[in-house]
Amino acid sequence: MFRSLLIANRGEIACRIMRTAQRMGIRCIAVFSEADAKALHVALADEAHPIGPAAASDSYLRADRIIAVAKAASADAIHPGYGFLSENADFAEACAAAGLVFVGPPAGAIRAMGSKAESKALMVAAGVPVVPGYHGDDQSEDRLATEAARIGFPVLIKASAGGGGKGMRPVHSAADFLDELAGARREAKAAFGDGRMLLERYLQKPRHVEVQVFADRHGHTVHLHTRDCSVQRRHQKVLEEAPAPGLSPALRERLHTAAVAAARAVGYVNAGTVEFIVEGDDAFFMEMNTRLQVEHPVTEMITGLDLVEWQLRVAAGEALPEHWPPEPDGHAVEVRLYAEDPAEDFRPSVGKLRRFLAPGQSGSVRVDTGVRAGDAITPFYDPMIAKVIAAGHDRPAALERLSGALADTQIGGLATNLGFLRRLVAHPAMRAAELDTGFAARYAPALIPTPREAPAAALAGFAAAYLARLRLDAPGTSPWDLCRGFRLFGTAEELILLRDGARSRRILVRERRGDAEAIVDGGSPILIDADLTLGLRASVDGIWHPVPFTLDDGVVSLAFAGEEYTLRLLDPYAPLGGEAAAEGRLSAPIPGRVVQVLVAVGDRVVRGQVVAILEAMKTELRIAALADGMVAHIGCAAGDSVEEGTEIVTLAPPDEGASPP
Known part of the structure; x- marks a missing residue:
């Protein structure tokens, strides 16, 4: 077995690999x-080395620097983890040339499966069914448009060199094809450096089912059962479970047989995943991921195996056990907790993770994470905060345990899912x-309800906890330190003013000897109390609730009764007009690069019209007009790197006209 292992990755997967390697006595x-100098994976390692600036292209994608370290x-x-260099055949070859064992498949297998077009040709030769489509070398717009018409709309455009939903777009009509093709090419080039596309028939209600495979150097290739990864947003997985239900x-046996055949066809070694599109009783090969998958914990939970341990054992030359595959025991479900805003089309969030309390881990609940409270979610990498996994003797039991684990999760400081x-x-x-x-799009109204105002009980609970914490944090006992309302005779009053969406919320707290009450928006008094010895808890009309909140630059992230609310704390004594907003100013929601500006000064636009496209955190964000107007000013150009809040386009009301450029 290896004495020392370099983990060429970061965040959650780096921490997860370390957990197993260190248990096996391997130095990590x-x-x-530069962005990760104080990250959790650095703190957990036996030693850690800097490899360059924050941008992945200058650090985690620099194979030369990683091999030198x-x-x-x-x-x-x-061990490459997943993402970054994990499916880079040149990196695997460079490791071997440097006398280092690459914990993964041979470079030839990575190359064979790295191109979706070439892999599909291999699968056809191996007798594995594939979705009808076009996988040819002619990448001209005319040829692709012709092939799309031959396949018939709707068609799916997919990046030939990548995965994770990048460069993938469904197209429902010929009129939209060229615009969607251009956007898919941009995403693919940004994510993989390769703009080649393939086309497939777009199935109407497909499931995404995959099979975990494992192979050693002694001729053994086995499957470790199925996973269902159908629940996705932006074509990226958000919930996975094993075994795939229903x-x-x-069909299950056909999937197992096809996955093993696919792995053998390319001389596969180590852990891999063969992904299928399933509709009814039909199953088609989609792609093979030549690495460990993000969702591998659900397979571990139902098999009792540590897949990272077996990756290391196989890489060290050991054979797989003769009794594999073990029978699945029970069911497991995993969700990915992201720093993103579902109400804004799952736009990634950046900022400091002010509060993060994960559920307690046990044999049936597991949390894999690479961050702690106080860490920053930066624009440079994937915004996943943690994976929460739960297992049970059957699917309903696993889902119940997962519901309980998510109810126990507390997070604040930035938008999350x-x-x-x-x-x-x-x-x-x-x-x-x-x-x-x-699934996610169909049930979006229930899964992403229209943002609603915080109920009076939530605001009363916040007022109790907020004022109690202010007093606890007061530097002294002087009335000037406490900043409390004071009356020589009568009732002390304190006013808290909050912005809740478009509405101002007014909380008047009255304190008498021995008790206090909150009057929210002039309504009926609510008796309140707070107890900070057990965390942020408040009594609202006699019922105790956790009311965890964070306050960062005036923004309040509040959790109450299982819901999350974002409000802004206002100064109730500020002069009028101080909060006037420039509604026509469209700014960058997070740092990124301007891909396109689609308007010019003087153009008239309508509400909802896309005026610019921004690329950030591996995602294209469309900046749309919030109201009808005329373009008065453009603050950037295509190719510019912009910070959060940078002006993109400013609109004037239609009747005001545009200012000179």
């Missing part, structure tokens, strides 16, 4: 960018396993 070497640190092997025994995940796991269609890749 981490690498980190591995040699200087006397590493025996390199498959007939015959926690509320979306809670509603997703509880949804009747999820409980009934009515799964397909359109």
Whole structure:
């Protein structure tokens, strides 16, 4: 077995690999960018080395720097994790040339499966069914448009060199094809450096089902059962489970057989995943991921195996056990907790993670994360905060445990999909396993409800906890330190003013000897109390609630009764007009690069019209007009790098005209 292992990755997967390697007595070497100097994976490693600036292209994608660190640190092997260099055949070859073991498949297998077009040709030769489409070398717009018409709309445009939903777009009519093709090419080039596309028939209600495979160097290739990854947003997985529910025994066996055949066709070694599109009783090969998958914990939970341990054992030359595959025991479900805003089309969030309390881990609940409270979610990498996984003796039990784990999760400081995940796991269609890749879009009204105002009870609870914390944090006992309302005779009053969406919320707290009450928006008094010895808890009309909140630059992130609210704390004594907003100013929501500006000064635009496209955190964000208007000013150009808040386009009301450029 290896004595030392360099992990060529960051965040959650780096921490997860370390957990197993260190248990096996292997010294773990981490690498980190400037943005990750104080990251959790750096803190957990036996030693850690800097490899460059924050941008992945200058650090985690620099194979030369990573190999130099591995040699200087006397590493025996390199584990690439997933993403970054994990499916880079040149990196695998460079490791071998440097005398380092690459914990993954041979470079030839990575190359064979790295191109979706070439891999499909291999699968056809191996007798594995594929979705009808076009996988040819002619990448001209005319040829692709002709092939799309031949396949018939709707068609799916996919990046030939990548995965994870990047460069993937469904197109429902010929009129939209060229625009969507251009956008898919941009995404593919940005994510993979390769703008080649393939086309496939777009199935109407497909499921995304995959099979975990494992192979050693002694001729053994096995499957480790199925996973369902159908619940997605932006063509990226958000909930995975194992085994895939609702498959007939015959279909399940066909998937197992096809996955093993696919792995053998390319001389595969180590852990990999063969992905299929399933519709009814039909199953088609989609792609093979030549690495460990993000969702591997659900397979571990039902098999009792540590897949990272077996990756290391196979890479060290050991054979797989003769008794594989073990029979699945029970069911497991995983969700991905992201820093993103579901109400804004899952736009990534950046900022400091002010509060993060994960549920307690046990044999049936597991949390894999690479961050702690106080860490920053930056624009440079994937915004995943954690994976929450739960297992049970059957699917309903696993979902119940997962619901409980998500209810116990607390997070604050930036927008996340926690509320979306809670509603997703509880949804009747999820409980009934009515799964397909359109699930999230179909049930969006229930999963992403229209933002609603915080109820009076939530604001009363916040007022109690907020004022109690202010007093606890007061530097002294002087009335001037406490900043409290004071009356020589009568009732002390304190006013809290909040912005809740478009509405101002007014909380008047009255304190008498021995008790206090909150009057929210002039309504009936609500008795309140707070107890900070058990965390941020408040009594609202005699019922105790956790009311965790964070306050950062005036923004309040509040959790109450299972819902999350974002408000802005206002100064109730500020002069009028101080909060006037420039509604026509469209700015960058997060740092990124301007891909296109689609308007010019003087153009008239309508509400909802896309005026610019921004690329950030591997995602294209469309900046749209919030109201009808005329372009008065453009603050950037295509190719510009912009910070959060940078002006993109400013609109004037239609009757005001445009200012001179």
